[in-house]
Amino acid sequence: MLKHTDLLTKVYGVPNGWSLAAYEQHATGYRSAKRVLTSMTTEQCVAEAKKANIRGRGGAGFPMGVKWSFMKPHPTKPAYLVVNADEGEPGTHKDRTLMEQNPHACIEGCIIACFGIGAHIAYIYVRDELHLSKQRLNDAINEAHAKGYLGKNPFGTDYAVEVVVHSGAGAYICGEETSMLNSLEGKRGEPRMKPPFPAQAGAFGCPTTVNNLETVAACPVAFEMGCEEFSKLSALHHMNDGGVRLYGLNGHVNKPCVVELACGPTINELINDVGGGVLGGRGVMCVIPGGSSTPILRPSETVNAPDEKSPMHAWHGKSVFDVPLGVDTMRGCGTMLGTCCITVLADGTDPVMALQNLMYFYHHESCGQCTPCREGSAWLDRTVTKILDGHGTMADVGSLHDIANNIMGNTICAFGEGTAMPALAFIQKFRKELEAYVTGEKKRKDARLTLADDVWGSVGAR
Amino acid sequence: MPFALTPERETAFQELQSRYPTKMALCLPLLHLAQDQNGYVSEDVIAFVAQRLDLSSAHVKGVVTFYTLYNQKPVGKHQVWVCRTLPCALRGAYDVIEHCEKKLGIKCGETTSDGKITLRTAECLASCGTAPMMQVDKEYFENLTPKSVDEILQKLQRS
Ligand SMILES: Cc1cc2nc3c(=O)[nH]c(=O)nc-3n(C[C@H](O)[C@H](O)[C@H](O)COP(=O)(O)O)c2cc1C
Ligand code: SF4
Ligand code: FES
Numbered sequence: 086m087l088k089h090t091d092l093l094t095k096v097y098g099v100p101n102g103w104s105l106a107a108y109e110q111h112a113t114g115y116r117s118a119k120r121v122l123t124s125m126t127t128e129q130c131v132a133e134a135k136k137a138n139i140r141g142r143g144g145a146g147f148p149m150g151v152k153w154s155f156m157k158p159h160p161t162k163p164a165y166l167v168v169n170a171d172e173g174e175p176g177t178h179k180d181r182t183l184m185e186q187n188p189h190a191c192i193e194g195c196i197i198a199c200f201g202i203g204a205h206i207a208y209i210y211v212r213d214e215l216h217l218s219k220q221r222l223n224d225a226i227n228e229a230h231a232k233g234y235l236g237k238n239p240f241g242t243d244y245a246v247e248v249v250v251h252s253g254a255g256a257y258i259c260g261e262e263t264s265m266l267n268s269l270e271g272k273r274g275e276p277r278m279k280p281p282f283p284a285q286a287g288a289f290g291c292p293t294t295v296n297n298l299e300t301v302a303a304c305p306v307a308f309e310m311g312c313e314e315f316s317k318l319s320a321l322h323h324m325n326d327g328g329v330r331l332y333g334l335n336g337h338v339n340k341p342c343v344v345e346l347a348c349g350p351t352i353n354e355l356i357n358d359v360g361g362g363v364l365g366g367r368g369v370m371c372v373i374p375g376g377s378s379t380p381i382l383r384p385s386e387t388v389n390a391p392d393e394k395s396p397m398h399a400w401h402g403k404s405v406f407d408v409p410l411g412v413d414t415m416r417g418c419g420t421m422l423g424t425c426c427i428t429v430l431a432d433g434t435d436p437v438m439a440l441q442n443l444m445y446f447y448h449h450e451s452c453g454q455c456t457p458c459r460e461g462s463a464w465l466d467r468t469v470t471k472i473l474d475g476h477g478t479m480a481d482v483g484s485l486h487d488i489a490n491n492i493m494g495n496t497i498c499a500f501g502e503g504t505a506m507p508a509l510a511f512i513q514k515f516r517k518e519l520e521a522y523v524t525g526e527k528k529r530k531d532a533r534l535t536l537a538d539d540v541w542g543s544v545g546a547r
Numbered sequence: 548m549p550f551a552l553t554p555e556r557e558t559a560f561q562e563l564q565s566r567y568p569t570k571m572a573l574c575l576p577l578l579h580l581a582q583d584q585n586g587y588v589s590e591d592v593i594a595f596v597a598q599r600l601d602l603s604s605a606h607v608k609g610v611v612t613f614y615t616l617y618n619q620k621p622v623g624k625h626q627v628w629v630c631r632t633l634p635c636a637l638r639g640a641y642d643v644i645e646h647c648e649k650k651l652g653i654k655c656g657e658t659t660s661d662g663k664i665t666l667r668t669a670e671c672l673a674s675c676g677t678a679p680m681m682q683v684d685k686e687y688f689e690n691l692t693p694k695s696v697d698e699i700l701q702k703l704q705r706s
Binding site: 163172173174175176177178180181206212213214215216217247249251252253254255256257268269270271272273274275289333334335336337341342343373377426428430434439442443446449450452534535539540541542 | 566567568569571572573574575576578579600602606609610613614615616617628631632633634636637638639641642643669670671672673674675676677678679682685686687692693
């Protein structure tokens, strides 16, 4: 059941909703941060945070409170919070709305998270293109400073907190947490080998927690209502997947949007009840469930979990589109939850052209450190393009599978899997369509990603 | 002439310094400030950044070449970036690109002969729910239609 909430989004659309005045009137108004800093110990803060069952909103779904608990005070080194607002995963458009429309929740969240992990500085790493987001965050920081919520003595305590907005410079890979740390340090944004993990040696060689912006921004409301209560709002509370989150909807739907819902809506509910259905009343060819690195799902796929002990058994035999979206449920469907921003491809869209678009992206964005990723992403792009252009052979179609498999598990960072997994899903689920380009049944000139009755659909033949 | 920041940017740079524990961390912010002023990162800018932050020019160059938003060559007065990634492509990005190329008489990656507009493609700009979209200098234009694209380009051409 779809459950609309407005814990993070109440100020969206309010005149000057991004101001401190609006934040005080409609939202937590820094009361949560004040309570945490004036009445809790670090241990209490982390124990409370764990109860929220906030699964990282950046894509991997790691439990926030558990990540915080990895931070141990270092005898000589300071700790840092690095907030990931790089929002570069294709199809993801949620963090930007928080920064533009509810920046104070981001700042208040930083104060709570800093306290929880023992840091006195939070760096919010925002991709450079989001100029309005950076402006709104900086304005919010200035307002919070003026009120004495940030600085040397927030809320009259001696727990100093500063928040710094740091600009990226155009590189998708800088969303990967260790790449982001190198970038923050003033280096090329190349991912680091793990271990050491950021909690041991992160920013500037010091203990660091990297959290997604929405993860952090959820803290003020969670702490205000009580973290356990917050978790219980979710349909998947019993699977330790708690609270509310932002869901994005894009692609071929009537009403693309970002909405806040209790965790656990289904794909069908999102497309039909939130998105007003597919453009022109068409059927769905497939969806990308949570950013382009998450493998596609088709409506004809069903859950196969006959074993009563399987956590997926409750949905045995049902369409994957009727399974509540959660970190573990999507894993159970053979994909990933990712960023909770869904891309819908309507019937009639060309899946080979879609795959080519994505492989171009990964080829373009590979940082080039690891040979399997650098060469593999280039090879996937070239081979799919060759097939789409009508120059491919059946052997080329078969080779896609091998190229993708050679990337998996052989790279420094998860970009490699993020390239290979969606490629493998397309190859497996649309093999016939790929082959149709080899036999000549399909031609690039007829392929399209747009729909004929959409705004640009009638302009070209694409 | 060696590069130097304007007094306002110099002040902005001074303010940034207290926010980071190392000088190297100022590399990206200082390059942004310098490019804002100079339009692109010239050899002089690289020398300036290296000198101010006690870095080798090889380090600074390595940084500049890694990130797509540092211009390594002079660019037009205005930057137009059309997002081409799948969610935008589903709503017409390829057609937006073709439309812009026709209207401006240039291909992506090129600058108009009067030096006014550089046209490029971009990868997903976190605006997929309002696709198709493009970025012009520091501003986003979303839910593009043929009419709105024409208006945006005409305004730039007149500026
Ligand atoms: C290639 C790649 C790109 C990523 N991009 C982003 C991003 O844009 N935003 C984000 O929050 N996390 C991104 N991540 C995930 C981060 O590495 C990290 O898991 C996340 O910021 C942790 O925060 P969370 O636990 O709060 O989700 C990316 C990961 C990879 C491998
Ligand atoms: S997997 Fe790809 S993006 Fe990640 S470090 Fe290796 S080459 Fe770079
Ligand atoms: S795909 Fe264009 S903004 Fe995301």
